[in-house]
Amino acid sequence: MEPSLLSFKNISKDYAGNQVLKDVNIEIKKGEIHALIGENGAGKSTLMNILFGMSVIHNTGGFEGSMEIDGVETVIKSPFEAMEHGIGMVHQEFMLIPGFTITENIKINREIPKKAIYNEITGKLFGNRMRTLDFRAMNQDARAALDTLGMDIEEFTLLRGLPIGYMQFIEIAREIDKKGIKLLVLDEPTAVLAESEADNLLKAMRNLASQGIAIIFISHRLNEIINVADMVTILRDGELVVTKPVSDTNAIEIAELMIGRRVVIDKEESTRELSDDIALSVKDLHVAMAGERVRGIDLSVRRGEIFGIGGLAGQGKLGIANGIMGIYSAKGEVSFEGKTLPLNNTRAVLKSGVGYVSEDRKGVGLLLDESIADNIVFTDMQIHGSFLKKFLGFISLSDGKNVRKHARQMIKDLDIRCTSELQHTGRLSGGNQQKVCVASALTQKPRLLFVSEPTRGIDIGAKKLILDLLRKLSNEQGMTIIITSSELVELCSICDRIAIVCEGRLAGILPPDATPVQFGLMMSGMDMGE
Amino acid sequence: MTKTTAASFIKRLPIPTLIIGGFWVFILIFGVTQGLPLSSLLTDTVRRFGMWGLLVLAMVPSIQSGTGPNFALPVGVVCGLLAMVCAIEFGFMGAGWLTASVIMAIVFASILGLGYGKLMNAVKGSEMTIATYTGFSITYLFCILWMTLPFTSPKMGWMLGSGLRNTIELGTVNANQIINNFLAFDLFGVKIPTGMLLVVFGSCFLVWLFFRSKTGSAISAGGMNPMFAKAAGLNVDRSRIIANIISTALGAVGIIVYSQSFGFTALYDAPLMMAFQAVAAILVGGATAGRSKIIHVIIGTMIFQGLLTNTPPVLGRAFPGTDLTEIMRLVVGNGIILYALAQVKRGDK
Numbered sequence: 001m002e003p004s005l006l007s008f009k010n011i012s013k014d015y016a017g018n019q020v021l022k023d024v025n026i027e028i029k030k031g032e033i034h035a036l037i038g039e040n041g042a043g044k045s046t047l048m049n050i051l052f053g054m055s056v057i058h059n060t061g062g063f064e065g066s067m068e069i070d071g072v073e074t075v076i077k078s079p080f081e082a083m084e085h086g087i088g089m090v091h092q093e094f095m096l097i098p099g100f101t102i103t104e105n106i107k108i109n110r111e112i113p114k115k116a117i118y119n120e121i122t123g124k125l126f127g128n129r130m131r132t133l134d135f136r137a138m139n140q141d142a143r144a145a146l147d148t149l150g151m152d153i154e155e156f157t158l159l160r161g162l163p164i165g166y167m168q169f170i171e172i173a174r175e176i177d178k179k180g181i182k183l184l185v186l187d188e189p190t191a192v193l194a195e196s197e198a199d200n201l202l203k204a205m206r207n208l209a210s211q212g213i214a215i216i217f218i219s220h221r222l223n224e225i226i227n228v229a230d231m232v233t234i235l236r237d238g239e240l241v242v243t244k245p246v247s248d249t250n251a252i253e254i255a256e257l258m259i260g261r262r263v264v265i266d267k268e269e270s271t272r273e274l275s276d277d278i279a280l281s282v283k284d285l286h287v288a289m290a291g292e293r294v295r296g297i298d299l300s301v302r303r304g305e306i307f308g309i310g311g312l313a314g315q316g317k318l319g320i321a322n323g324i325m326g327i328y329s330a331k332g333e334v335s336f337e338g339k340t341l342p343l344n345n346t347r348a349v350l351k352s353g354v355g356y357v358s359e360d361r362k363g364v365g366l367l368l369d370e371s372i373a374d375n376i377v378f379t380d381m382q383i384h385g386s387f388l389k390k391f392l393g394f395i396s397l398s399d400g401k402n403v404r405k406h407a408r409q410m411i412k413d414l415d416i417r418c419t420s421e422l423q424h425t426g427r428l429s430g431g432n433q434q435k436v437c438v439a440s441a442l443t444q445k446p447r448l449l450f451v452s453e454p455t456r457g458i459d460i461g462a463k464k465l466i467l468d469l470l471r472k473l474s475n476e477q478g479m480t481i482i483i484t485s486s487e488l489v490e491l492c493s494i495c496d497r498i499a500i501v502c503e504g505r506l507a508g509i510l511p512p513d514a515t516p517v518q519f520g521l522m523m524s525g526m527d528m529g530e
Numbered sequence: 531m532t533k534t535t536a537a538s539f540i541k542r543l544p545i546p547t548l549i550i551g552g553f554w555v556f557i558l559i560f561g562v563t564q565g566l567p568l569s570s571l572l573t574d575t576v577r578r579f580g581m582w583g584l585l586v587l588a589m590v591p592s593i594q595s596g597t598g599p600n601f602a603l604p605v606g607v608v609c610g611l612l613a614m615v616c617a618i619e620f621g622f623m624g625a626g627w628l629t630a631s632v633i634m635a636i637v638f639a640s641i642l643g644l645g646y647g648k649l650m651n652a653v654k655g656s657e658m659t660i661a662t663y664t665g666f667s668i669t670y671l672f673c674i675l676w677m678t679l680p681f682t683s684p685k686m687g688w689m690l691g692s693g694l695r696n697t698i699e700l701g702t703v704n705a706n707q708i709i710n711n712f713l714a715f716d717l718f719g720v721k722i723p724t725g726m727l728l729v730v731f732g733s734c735f736l737v738w739l740f741f742r743s744k745t746g747s748a749i750s751a752g753g754m755n756p757m758f759a760k761a762a763g764l765n766v767d768r769s770r771i772i773a774n775i776i777s778t779a780l781g782a783v784g785i786i787v788y789s790q791s792f793g794f795t796a797l798y799d800a801p802l803m804m805a806f807q808a809v810a811a812i813l814v815g816g817a818t819a820g821r822s823k824i825i826h827v828i829i830g831t832m833i834f835q836g837l838l839t840n841t842p843p844v845l846g847r848a849f850p851g852t853d854l855t856e857i858m859r860l861v862v863g864n865g866i867i868l869y870a871l872a873q874v875k876r877g878d879k
Contacts, residue, residue: 327761347763356761364757369821374747379762382748397742 606781
């Protein structure tokens with residue numbers, strides 16, 4: 001039997017003890033479209049980083065297991081070596097130069113020098129990079145690559161002004177123009193494309209596969225995988241769940257395998273009674289947050305409810321809280337307790353009793369070089385003018401004694417592990433930093449609290465403490481809490497309802513006891529009716 | 531106890547500060563062995579410290595706000611110069627002249643500082659380069675104004691023709707060393723300009739106090755982490771403008787303190803390179819382009835100006851008959867500025 005084009009054998013990888021891939025085996029054959037699917041953190045990107053020999057892998061102690069190309073064990077140490085082995089990648093972000101023609105973009109850094117005597121001389125004198133170019137040959141190559149993809153656009157067109165759908169094809173054309181290309185990795189190639197463009201891309205993929213090029217297709221869109229792929233591999237929490245032919249499976253099974261049946265951590269049994277008052281209502285919210293764009297969302301959250309927002313990374317779930325809080329520019333209608341909240345005005349939103357714990361603790365949530373005490377009171381001092389005292393009757397200064405007293409109380413209440421309230425937050429562990437962020441939000445006594453990714457990068461013990469704290473706030477103070485999280489388990493264990501966001505829009509709202517299939521299908525943008 | 535706190539204090543200083551500080555101490559000792567009286571060397575140092583104190587302090591607000599060191603210090607300086615010549619023109623004398631100058635300086639600096647702050651917000655990411663050239667441009671713009679503004683006071687004009695002189699004696703308005711001489715006394719032969727030191731330390735205290743206030747902490751939060759400040763509902767751009775107004779005003783008042791000690795106001799291209807000395811001093815004191823404290827101002831001004839004023843006489847004595855003094859002053863001064871500017875990039879903003 002012919003050996004596989006590429007095989008991953010027993011691949012394992014950990015980042016400083018954090019296992020991200022466990023004993024993964026995948027075989028990819030010539031001319032095969034192999035879909036790779038999994039939630040965030042399932043290990044897709046790490047696997048691709050290993051394939052391309054990215055420095056992030058080698059700088060963190062390499063990986064275990066081996067890789068074989070055409071049956072020969074191969075170690076790839078850099079993306080350049082990967083290219084020499086005939087492996088190409090098309091990135092989600094375009095790497096193209098707008099002022100160049102399509103040909104120039106395709107042949108960049110692999111230009112063909114003109115065969116002429118004067119060129120031999122200039123080449124000798126000034127080096128090969130000074131030779132003039134043979135545009136006719138380059139155009140021919142570019143034409144051939146474009147034809148393979150079924151594109152009838154002129155190869156000498158300037159890139160600037162072309163529709164975005166074309167860019168993706170030009171990126172692919174550049175990869176297939178490379179000599180000896182055997183394997184092409186497409187990472188979410190359809191994410192930026194309109195439906196008809198996406199169809200064209202899928203057609204082109206099939207065309208490439210029929211010419212013997214294997215394709216690794218990373219996508220969250222289940223219907224595309226069903227349509228185009230030959231094989232599908234599902235990763236979950238760094239483990240390979242299954243590799244099977246697409247013809248033997250269906251969207252529902254893939255969705256279920258992707259999410260998995262997981263034990264929900266100590267779900268509270270007591271039935272929570274919620275009022276029917278609407279605390280927050282959101283109408284047609286658009287948020288321009290790069291990578292987490294929101295494209296029109298409607299939501300209503302009841303008073304005292306713990307409301308979850310889930311979805312895959314990059315689908316826009318993080319944009320909702322950021323947009324309402326005015327961190328990224330937003331448009332739409334948001335009202336809180338019956339009053340309209342002004343958008344793009346963080347101060348006004350904070351003033352009206354909305355608290356916010358950012359998903360980016362270190363970047364947005366904290367001043368790392370300042371003390372715990374200062375971090376806890378800062379926002380409240382700025383917004384409500386608290387913790388100030390008068391100096392000489394007219395100058396308002398920070399009231400150090402009061403600040404420290406309040407901080408000590410918070411440290412006790414939230415069980416923040418630190419040497420004292422004057423310790424800098426940069427020195428704390430992730431879990432304790434998160435508690436400082438929550439303490440800062442609670443100091444403002446909000447009636448609605450947005451908490452984004454509360455447990456990201458926190459060990460399991462601290463996770464439970466944070467979730468318990470949120471539950472306690474809801475039960476004891478009747479606070480409305482909106483949690484945005486990539487971890488479905490966490491949402492299921494604490495929320496009353498969970499909204500799933502897909503491609504910037506609301507895919508649906510599910511109860512926490514919905515089945516993995518329901519969650520999986522919604523996250524993948526499949527209609528429940530299908 | 532005092533010994534250990536002093537030791538731990540020195541240990542906390544950055545190594546470059548220690549090296550340059552050590553070099554200064556070496557120059558002092560070397561000077562004494564060459565027969566120069568220590569008291570005269572220290573008198574020079576204390577006076578120069580007082581002269582530069584406020585100009586270096588002007589760096590603190592702009593660094594804290596995230597704009598970086600205020601390379602456009604000449605903007606403040608020309609405001610101070612304009613205020614001083616206006617006060618002379620209006621006929622003020624002595625303490626009245628001083629008060630009028632300070633008030634006008636703050637008014638002019640607030641107006642120009644506002645414009646400068648807006649400019650800094652428009653060029654985020656390349657503040658330092660733009661600020662440097664803003665400083666150069668305004669210096670030369672004022673060169674035109676010194677020539678053309680309709681001043682008539684005979685104390686300031688040329689013998690022939692119109693326009694202001696290069697240097698204007700402050701003795702003519704009874705303001706020569708007016709702050710220095712307030713409560714001045716001798717300590718082991720070292721002249722202590724009490725009034726000037728009070729002004730410098732008093733201003734340091736006020737700036738320290740300001741950064742303990744609500745507005746001040748908002749400014750420094752915006753400088754440390756603009757996203758944090760935004761999420762706390764603050765207007766970071768507004769904070770940066772306030773900080774730059776304060777910085778410009780400190781520069782304006784600073785040049786008045788400088789001039790009265792010097793005995794002259796120096797117009798035309800005199801302010802051109804002033805920013806570099808002030809930036810170098812605060813960086814030598816241990817500040818970075820992103821973070822600074824009052825203590826950096828005090829240590830940095832002391833060491834940098836001390837080294838700059840003491841090196842020429844000491845080397846002049848060591849190598850008599852040569853014209854090394856001026857050359858050494860330039861080599862040492864610009865060498866330290868070069869070192870300090872090389873530090874700017876390392877400051878994690």
